Amino acid sequence: MTSEFQRTPIDSRSRERLAAEGLRLDLVDPGDRATLDLWLRAEARGFHAPRPSEESLGEQFAGYSDRRTSGVWDATAAEPDSPVATVSSWPAELTVPGQRSVTAWAISAVTVAPTHRRLGIARAMLEAELRTADRLGVPVAMLTVSEATIYGRFGFAPAAMTTDWRIDTTRARWTGPETSGRVQFVSLEHLRDEGLPIVERVRLQTPGQMEFGGQLWVRLFGLVGDDKDAAKHLRAVRFDDAAGVPQGFAVYRITESPADFAAHTLDVKFLVAATDDAYAGLWRFLLEQDLVSELTASLRPVDEAVLWQVSDFRAVRVAQQRDHLWTRILDVKAALEARHYPRPGRTVLEVSDPLGFAATRVLLDVAPDGSATAEPFDGDIPDDAAAVGLSVNALSALYLGGVSAVSLTRAGRITELREDSAVAVDRTFRSPVEPWLSIWF
């Protein structure tokens, strides 16, 4: 059974634009295994990944049953049934400030074959995705990106950042709280079957987290696709509270140091904790492993609390900090009204959008309970309102509450239409919880 978003016809403007180049933009029927196999092979090639095995193709076929999958075909190619470009998308709940969520159009698997690059194929596919989401009434689009140079031109901006941490465990003595629960080993299969409810339980706590399951979930444990060899090295632990209720888990890999058997590296692949106790218990366990001298943890929050739970601040270093989740507002009113705001106030936002979706002027009016209305507004700026002009990119960067309006103003990305409005916008938009997304999609 396919859903409406999968059945919605392919965008006619992009289809016609590519047809004029002799190319066919089309949907892949999720039940058509042969076509999806060719699509998956093209996608793997597009990301310079190895050719997928038959087993992996079979597993991915199941995983794509709940996605909208599109491709571009060139009838003049040597193998005309193989797509020369791929993209897939689906609606997913994205957490926004105030422990709420908004439906967002997740876009993934954007590839164009090297033989067909820079002909405007990606632009046609991306614009088609945005128009399709808009037509379906989805107010925000989102993606995680291979390169930070591609998606700004389509109105996207980074809204949640991430940090890769590197910890010298010989210096990082535990000074955090004692916990009352216990950590125990579980199998990867156990986590696959039992772990997702814990992830779901905490999803609304952090802006930027998204609803996920299926392939994106099992992929974390290397239990699908051609990563099964690598999964042999993974270990999983679960934290149970004093009452025996599972409250978190971690998946990690230890790599032996060839030079020194007491200097292994522990790499944290995924860690989720529903309570502070679980967080402390899992981190302490990971930091106190014998024969390990270094811990690495990638795709973690920029404000990782473990920094404050060890004896030596400088034992914890940032290996890398970068953009991670990019968002793109399509419907300003619906997007802004979906989240909550930390304090009441009024703001006039003049939003520009070269692609048209979000070009508007609204009055954002935040009530004392943090809820807001964002009505189209063409009057004079009210005396008590802040007012700024900004692109849809800048508004999308602000959306999850992790990017500073003051910084964007200093950078020339926001124009104050009334003095000191940047500070006021910051007070309105900033989230007390730093946005973070814990997966790639």
Ligand SMILES: CC(=O)SCCNC(=O)CCNC(=O)[C@H](O)C(C)(C)COP(=O)(O)OP(=O)(O)OC[C@H]1O[C@@H](n2cnc3c(N)ncnc32)[C@H](O)[C@@H]1OP(=O)(O)O
């Ligand atoms: C959400 C995700 O899936 S992220 C993954 C993105 N995919 C990859 O990184 C896989 C490898 N790369 C590719 O497959 C392709 O090079 C793509 C998809 C990035 C671009 O496809 P193309 O069809 O060549 O892009 P297209 O010709 O439509 O270009 C669109 C615009 O983006 C620009 N652009 C395209 N690729 C890049 C790039 N890698 N870096 C910067 N700009 C780029 C073009 O200059 C063009 O700009 P303009 O329209 O403003 O003049």
